[in-house]
Structure formats: C-alpha cells, structure tokens
Amino acid sequence: MAEKPIQGEKRVFMTGNEVVAWAALAAKAEIMYGYPITPQNEIMHYWTRMAPKYEKRFLQTEDELSAGFTTIGGVLAGRKAFTATAGPGNVLMQEPQAMAEMMRIPIVTIIQQRGGPSTATVIYSQQEVTLTTYGGNGEGLRIVFSPANHQDLFDYTIKAFNTAWKYRFPTFVLGDGYQAKLRESLTIYDPEERGIQLIEPETTLGKLRVSSDTEPRHIRNTYNTEEELLEVLTQYFEDYEKCAREIVEHDQFDCDDAEIVVVSHGVVSRAGKGAVQELRKQGYKVGYFRPITLRPFPGEALRRVADKAKTLLFVESAQGQMAKLAKEAIFGSTVAVETLFKPGVGVTSEEIVTKVKGMK
Amino acid sequence: MTMIPQMPKSWRLESKPHKFCPGCGHGLVLKALGEAIDELGIQDKLVYGCDIGCSLLSWDFFNVDSVQTHHGRTTPVMTGVKRANPDAICLAYMGDGGGYAIGSQHLVNAAARNERITAILVNNCNYAMTGGQMAPTSLPGMKTETTPYGRDIKEHGYPTQGPEMVAAITREGAYIARGTVANIKQLKGFIKKALENQMAGNGFSFVEALATCPTNWRTNAKDTWAFVENEMPKFFKVGEIKNPAAKEGE
Amino acid sequence: MFGGVPVDDRIVEAYIGEYASGKSEVAVNRAIHLKMTGRKVTIVDLDLVEPFYTLRPIKKKLIEMGIDAVAWETKETMGLGEAGSVIKPEMRWVLRRTGDVILDIGYGVEGAKVLNLIEGADTEENLRIYVVLNVGRPMTASVNDIVEYARGLGHVDGVINNSHLGDDTTVAFVEEGAKVVTEAARQLKLPVIATYMDKKFKPAMSGEVDKMGNPLCFLERHMVNTFW
Numbered sequence: 001m002a003e004k005p006i007q008g009e010k011r012v013f014m015t016g017n018e019v020v021a022w023a024a025l026a027a028k029a030e031i032m033y034g035y036p037i038t039p040q041n042e043i044m045h046y047w048t049r050m051a052p053k054y055e056k057r058f059l060q061t062e063d064e065l066s067a068g069f070t071t072i073g074g075v076l077a078g079r080k081a082f083t084a085t086a087g088p089g090n091v092l093m094q095e096p097q098a099m100a101e102m103m104r105i106p107i108v109t110i111i112q113q114r115g116g117p118s119t120a121t122v123i124y125s126q127q128e129v130t131l132t133t134y135g136g137n138g139e140g141l142r143i144v145f146s147p148a149n150h151q152d153l154f155d156y157t158i159k160a161f162n163t164a165w166k167y168r169f170p171t172f173v174l175g176d177g178y179q180a181k182l183r184e185s186l187t188i189y190d191p192e193e194r195g196i197q198l199i200e201p202e203t204t205l206g207k208l209r210v211s212s213d214t215e216p217r218h219i220r221n222t223y224n225t226e227e228e229l230l231e232v233l234t235q236y237f238e239d240y241e242k243c244a245r246e247i248v249e250h251d252q253f254d255c256d257d258a259e260i261v262v263v264s265h266g267v268v269s270r271a272g273k274g275a276v277q278e279l280r281k282q283g284y285k286v287g288y289f290r291p292i293t294l295r296p297f298p299g300e301a302l303r304r305v306a307d308k309a310k311t312l313l314f315v316e317s318a319q320g321q322m323a324k325l326a327k328e329a330i331f332g333s334t335v336a337v338e339t340l341f342k343p344g345v346g347v348t349s350e351e352i353v354t355k356v357k358g359m360k
Numbered sequence: 361m362t363m364i365p366q367m368p369k370s371w372r373l374e375s376k377p378h379k380f381c382p383g384c385g386h387g388l389v390l391k392a393l394g395e396a397i398d399e400l401g402i403q404d405k406l407v408y409g410c411d412i413g414c415s416l417l418s419w420d421f422f423n424v425d426s427v428q429t430h431h432g433r434t435t436p437v438m439t440g441v442k443r444a445n446p447d448a449i450c451l452a453y454m455g456d457g458g459g460y461a462i463g464s465q466h467l468v469n470a471a472a473r474n475e476r477i478t479a480i481l482v483n484n485c486n487y488a489m490t491g492g493q494m495a496p497t498s499l500p501g502m503k504t505e506t507t508p509y510g511r512d513i514k515e516h517g518y519p520t521q522g523p524e525m526v527a528a529i530t531r532e533g534a535y536i537a538r539g540t541v542a543n544i545k546q547l548k549g550f551i552k553k554a555l556e557n558q559m560a561g562n563g564f565s566f567v568e569a570l571a572t573c574p575t576n577w578r579t580n581a582k583d584t585w586a587f588v589e590n591e592m593p594k595f596f597k598v599g600e601i602k603n604p605a606a607k608e609g610e
Numbered sequence: 611m612f613g614g615v616p617v618d619d620r621i622v623e624a625y626i627g628e629y630a631s632g633k634s635e636v637a638v639n640r641a642i643h644l645k646m647t648g649r650k651v652t653i654v655d656l657d658l659v660e661p662f663y664t665l666r667p668i669k670k671k672l673i674e675m676g677i678d679a680v681a682w683e684t685k686e687t688m689g690l691g692e693a694g695s696v697i698k699p700e701m702r703w704v705l706r707r708t709g710d711v712i713l714d715i716g717y718g719v720e721g722a723k724v725l726n727l728i729e730g731a732d733t734e735e736n737l738r739i740y741v742v743l744n745v746g747r748p749m750t751a752s753v754n755d756i757v758e759y760a761r762g763l764g765h766v767d768g769v770i771n772n773s774h775l776g777d778d779t780t781v782a783f784v785e786e787g788a789k790v791v792t793e794a795a796r797q798l799k800l801p802v803i804a805t806y807m808d809k810k811f812k813p814a815m816s817g818e819v820d821k822m823g824n825p826l827c828f829l830e831r832h833m834v835n836t837f838w
Contacts, residue, residue, distance in 0.1 A: 063462030
C-alpha cells in the first residue's frame with residue numbers, strides 16, 4: 001500500500017497550485033481529470049509527478065467539457081475525483097457542472113481566475129465569481145469557497161471534498177492566478193491526525209450486485225412535467241437552505257463602531273485587511289468584512305454590519321461581481337455603497353487607504 | 361545595396377520579425393502558406409482564422425482578414441464564415457490540441473459535412489504555449505509536463521493520426537495530406553492543392569504539417585531536425601492521402 | 611574564490627532547480643555580486659514556462675546597475691502562457707557575448723536540457739550547472755528526495771543550499787537544510803557550492819561558513835512577491 005503523502009505536520013514553502021495538489025492528496029482524492037489552461041497547469045504537473053508514488057490516477061482529457069464529465073464519471077464510480085480550470089475553461093465547465101447540480105453529484109473543482117471575458121489575460125482577476133456561483137442553466141445550487149492565502153487554499157481544498165461529499169452539491173475552491181503562482185509558507189498536515197474526519201466516497205454506479213434482489217441504480221437529469229421538476233427543485237432548495245447554515249463562513253473585525261466597512265474576498269481581502277489596520281492606526285473608523293463562502297453568501301452577517309455602518313466599500317478585481325451578490329443578500333438595507341472595481345487588475349492596500357480617505 | 365527580404369507578398373511586413381521561437385516550425389509552415397497564397401493569387405479573397413496556443417501568434421501575420429478564436433473553435437468559425445459567404449476562401453489554422461483534442465469534434469463534423477474550408481494543422485507533439493503538456497500527438501515514451509515519466513501507450517493510447525482519421529470520414533471531394541517542414545517544397549504543394557480543392561468547390565481539405573518545437577523538446581538544432589525527420593515519421597506518414605484531382609485520370 | 615572553485619577565464623553558470631526553489635533570487639544576487647567586483651555580466655531569463663514572472667520586474671534595475679539583462683518586456687509580448695511568445699531569439703546566442711553569463715533556468719520535467727537551446731552550451735568549457743535546493747519544498751525535503759531529483763536532471767556540477775520558508779525563514783531552518791543538502795551532495799559526489807541566506811541573518815552568523823563548513827553567501831531580496 002502506498003505511503004501517506006503527509007505524515008504529521010510540516011512547515012513548507014510552496015506555490016498555490018502545488019498547495020492544491022498536496023491538499024487533494026491530503027484529502028485522499030484518488031483521481032484528477034484536467035485539461036491544460038494557464039494559470040492552473042501546475043496542479044496537473046505536480047499531481048502527475050506525485051501520482052505514481054501515492055497510487056493516484058490522472059487523465060488529461062480532450063477539453064474542459066470532457067474534464068468535467070469524466071470527473072462526474074469518477075465520482076459516480078465511487079472515487080474522490082476532482083478537476084481544475086480557469087477562464088474560458090470555466091465557461092466550458094458549466095455544462096458538466098449543471099449536470100452535477102441537477103443530479104447532486106459531489107464533484108470538486110478548483111478555479112484559478114484569470115482576466116476575462118474570453119481569452120483576455122492568463123494572469124489574474126476575480127471575474128469568475130458570477131460564473132462559479134451561478135453558472136450553468138440553473139439556480140446556482142453550488143458551494144463556493146474563496147481562499148485568501150495558501151493556508152486557506154490547503155484547508156479549504158480539503159474542506160471542499162468533505163463539503164461536497166456530505167451535502168452533495170458541486171463544490172468549488174475559487175482561487176486566482178496570483179494565488180496560483182505566489183510563493184508562501186504554510187503548514188501542510190494530515191487532516192485525520194488533526195481530528196478532521198474525511199468523508200468516505202460512495203459508489204453510485206458499478207456497485208457489485210450482491211444478489212438478484214438488489215435493484216440497479218437508474219439516475220437521470222431529465223423530468224417529464226413542470227410539476228415534477230418543481231418538486232425536485234423545491235426539495236433541493238430546502239436541502240440547500242439547511243446546509244447553508246452549516247457551511248456559510250465569513251471573517252470580520254472592527255465593524256462594531258465602523259462608519260465605513262471594506263468588503264472584499266479572496267486575495268484582495270489581504271489588501272483590505274492591511275488597509276483597515278492602517279486606517280485604524282490613523283484614527284479612521286473603518287471595519288473589515290470578508291465573505292469566505294461566496295455561495296452561500298454570508299448575507300445575514302453582512303446585513304448586521306450594514307445596519308450599523310454608514311457606507312459599505314466593495315473592493316474587487318472585477319466590475320462588481322461580488323458586490324452584486326452582497327447587494328442581493330442585504331436587499332432593503334439603507335446603507336450607502338461605494339466601489340473600488342479593478343477588473344483583472346490587482347488591488348493594493350495603499351489604493352484602498354487612498355480611496356477611503358477620499359470618501360465622504 | 362539594399363537587401364529585399366524574400367517574403368511572400370501576402371505576409372504583413374509590419375508584424376515582422378514574427379514572434380515565434382527561433383527554430384519553430386510555424387514560421388516555415390506559414391512561409392509555405394504565404395507562397396501558396398501568392399501563387400494562387402487569392403490574397404484578397406482569403407479569410408484566415410487561428411486558434412489558441414502558438415498558432416495565435418499568427419493572428420496579424422498576413423495581409424488578410426484574420427480572426428483569432430477560442431481554443432478548438434477555429435474550424436467552426438471558418439465554417440460559419442464560409443456558409444455565410446461562399447466566395448471567401450476560408451482557412452482554419454491550428455495546432456495539435458486545437459484540431460485533435462478540444463477541436464476534434466469540430467474537425468470531425470466539418471469533415472463529415474464536407475465543409476468547403478481548408479484546415480491546416482501544425483503538429484509538434486506537445487502543447488507548446490502552455491508549457492509543454494502532452495498532446496494527442498505526443499510520441500510514446502515522450503516526457504511532457506503531464507507525462508513526467510513518459511507517455512505510456514497503455515494509459516494514453518497511441519499518437520493521434522489525424523489525417524487518416526479525417527480521411528476515413530470523408531467521401532468524394534475531400535483533399536487530405538500530411539507534409540513536413542523538413543520538405544517545404546512538398547508541403548507547399550500540398551497546401552496549394554488543398555486551397556485549390558476549396559476553390560473548385562469540391563469539399564473539405566486538410567493538411568497536417570509535421571513541425572519542430574526545439575523550445576519544448578529542449579533540443580539543439582541537430583537533434584531538433586533528427587526528431588522531425590526521423591522520429592516523427594515513424595508515427596506520422598508523410599504524403600497525400602486523398603486527392604480528388606488525382607482520381608480524374610491523373 | 612566562490613565556493614572553492616577557482617575562477618579562471620570567464621564565469622558561465624546555469625542555475626536550475628525545483629519550482630520556487632529560489633534559483634532566480636540566487637542567480638540575480640550572483641550576477642550583482644560579480645558586477646560589483648568590476649566584471650562584465652549578462653543575466654538571462656530562461657524560464658520558458660513562465661517567462662515573465664522572474665526577471666521582468668527588475669530588468670530595468672539590473673540594466674541601471676550595468677548588468678545586461680536578457681529578458682522579455684511585457685510590452686514586447688502578446689499575452690502570457692498560452693497566447694504569448696516563449697524564447698527570445700537573443701537568448702539562443704547569449705554565450706557569444708563576452709564577459710560572465712548567468713543563466714536563470716526555469717522549472718520543467720527536463721531539467722537542464724534547456725541548455726540544448728543555447729548555442730555553444732555543449733562546448734562552453736566554463737559552463738557550470740548548479741542545482742538550487744530548498745528543503746522547504748516538499749519534493750526536495752529529504753536526502754533521498756534530493757538524490758532522486760538531482761539524478762534526473764542530467765549533468766550537474768554542484769548544489770546550492772537555499773533552504774528557506776519565505777518570510778518565515780529562520781537560521782535554524784537554513785542550517786537544517788545545510789545538513790540535508792550536504793549529505794545528499796555527498797551521496798551524489800557533488801560539491802556544495804554555498805549556502806545562501808537572507809542578509810538580514812548576517813549579524814546572527816559568526817564566520818564565513820555554515821555549520822557543515824559550506825561557504826556562506828548573503829542574499830539581497832530583489833524578487834518582489836507582489837503584482838506586476
């Protein structure tokens with residue numbers, strides 16, 4: 001039997017893409033399906049290098065449609081399977097993701113956002129929020145984590161597998177090109193040694209029929225009447241609402257007496273944190289709010305913050321994709337809204353400080 | 361004395377020197393194509409499409425209306441142009457991924473429908489632009505970034521023989537050939553016939569060109585040529601596979 | 611003297627290593643050090659997978675110091691990594707220049723084979739290929755891992771201990787790395803050229819060698835980890 005990839009804990013120095021590969025190993029993922037697209041290629045490069053040693057499998061598919069559907073196949077066969085993509089690949093990935101939503105198939109996908117739309121840049125953005133949270137031709141029955149640093153990337157990739165397999169919604173880790181290539185230190189660990197129970201996968205298709213009494217599994221994603229579909233979806237919405245309470249996550253500080261609250265996610269929240277800390281030192285009453293799950297969105301928590309603040313400042317490397325989710329979540333609030341949108345471009349804490357100082 | 365570079369007339373001066381790596385096969389294929397366009401006199405009628413990957417660097421290569429598409433979608437875009445404007449000479453230019461992986465279903469269907477377009481596919485056995493991952497045409501045992509221990513036939517099958525696949529699907533009217541940058545004159549001949557096949561309204565025309573990629577093969581000049589001249593033809597036979605003109609009593 | 615290797619003629623060094631081993635930082639520091647001793651130096655960015663993530667941000671700074679930096683400018687290129695150029699033609703002929711040449715070679719399964727793309731690399735007598743090792747990188751963390759890794763790289767002339775954890779580096783970590791790297795080097799029958807450390811640790815170090823007796827070199831951090 002293959003040795004465990006990580007024994008105990010270790011402090012290491014890695015790039016984001018590698019972190020994902022190691023986290024998948026730590027989560028006992030068994031097979032990766034993928035197609036080359038920058039900036040997530042190194043996830044495949046590292047997975048294929050480590051695969052033989054840890055008896056893992058890999059398939060480079062002919063495109064992202066196939067990568068998504070083969071991942072579905074792997075999951076239905078009872079394996080912890082995952083895939084990764086970016087940009088235009090993410091657009092193609094919506095086809096299989098919609099099927100996973102409809103059929104409650106727990107596939108895990110890592111997205112490393114790049115400039116968009118179309119080919120745009122291969123570098124960085126936060127412009128795939130809408131696509132990842134609500135893509136496909138459905139109601140966005142998905143779970144999306146937005147990590148901000150490599151420790152998050154490791155922790156939440158492991159969590160993504162558990163979350164997907166426990167609640168049975170396609171789950172995403174929404175990174176970006178900067179996080180993919182940045183080098184940082186983090187602690188990698190064996191989750192089970194830390195008391196994190198790893199959910200065991202179940203086989204849907206191909207389970208050995210023990211006797212002729214065992215019924216075969218027939219699964220589909222089509223329905224005959226509108227009423228049938230509504231019934232199924234209504235149940236799904238209930239399930240989603242219930243698990244949303246357990247899954248939703250956010251981080252905040254200094255919001256209680258804040259006049260302006262900086263709302264940011266992912267790697268931009270690092271700039272947000274730095275800016276808020278700096279502004280507080282200079283006597284400004286600012287707060288920090290970071291959604292960690294973009295779906296389900298931490299609406300209740302943000303509403304409580306919005307009720308006390310004068311202005312919410314939305315900062316993202318997109319033209320308001322996160323802001324849109326937030327505004328919908330706090331509909332009815334009379335808080336003022338300001339924005340710092342830089343689609344496809346990084347945001348520094350200095351820029352946020354300057355913006356806040358220029359406000360009101 | 362001023363040296364006048366021997367560039368095809370259809371080449372665009374302003375985008376030269378081109379951006380391909382030194383030693384890249386694309387430069388040679390595009391030269392053969394440029395000369396073919398000149399000799400056929402179709403520069404004003406040509407519509408040129410290129411894919412994602414290194415072929416993208418040819419987006420402003422010619423003095424011809426050009427479009428850079430999404431990965432694998434050059435064939436359908438050119439199909440769309442031709443269906444809307446049959447007078448245009450439509451050329452889809454792509455790499456091994458754009459034709460045999462993500463674009464294969466479009467290639468196969470265009471061939472099946474006998475679309476009157478010309479597709480040129482540059483085969484250098486890897487996904488060069490994204491850093492050298494395995495391609496459908498990577499050779500057995502070849503080390504790539506996603507086959508770090510070498511392409512295993514049991515795992516990944518044999519290299520795709522695209523022209524043979526396309527030839528199996530097409531019926532009368534299709535022109536199919538495989539050339540190589542190791543024999544530019546022959547390659548140009550194939551490209552010309554492929555374009556003439558479109559001009560005659562016969563059907564789908566497809567030319568694969570074996571090409572060099574020293575950057576990702578990590579080979580010096582000598583080994584680069586050895587690979588394309590000796591290794592690649594072991595899996596990819598150079599020559600004409602289907603030629604409607606030949607059938608007519610040639 | 612540098613790492614005990616006598617410096618005759620000119621210096622031609624290729625730095626290879628795992629992804630994020632710190633080879634670019636080592637290469638840049640080496641180039642600057644040579645320049646400061648009055649030598650003519652060229653540094654070449656041969657990272658073919660990510661041609662712009664390393665030297666590009668500091669190219670201007672290096673040129674101002676009088677170092678010839680052969681690297682792409684973003685403006686010169688079209689996109690990156692799937693819509694952009696890879697090798698700059700000048701890079702192929704870089705050994706025809708006079709003076710020292712420092713080659714920063716990116717990662718990739720083929721290790722030092724990138725040197726096949728440089729004209730004259732096979733006949734350059736002064737060429738030394740050094741593997742930069744960071745035990746903080748999981749695939750080169752143990753003696754066995756390093757030995758296996760180095761054996762797959764092709765011909766190598768020496769190893770460099772650049773063990774670090776970015777901002778979390780400690781002297782103890784570097785020294786621990788020195789132990790591992792030195793033992794691996796012994797098994798590979800290769801010299802340890804030096805142990806590199808962030809210069810902020812200089813006051814904590816007494817003497818010119820690490821605990822294993824390898825020469826110490828201090829790094830100025832030029833590679834900034836921020837947006838470009």
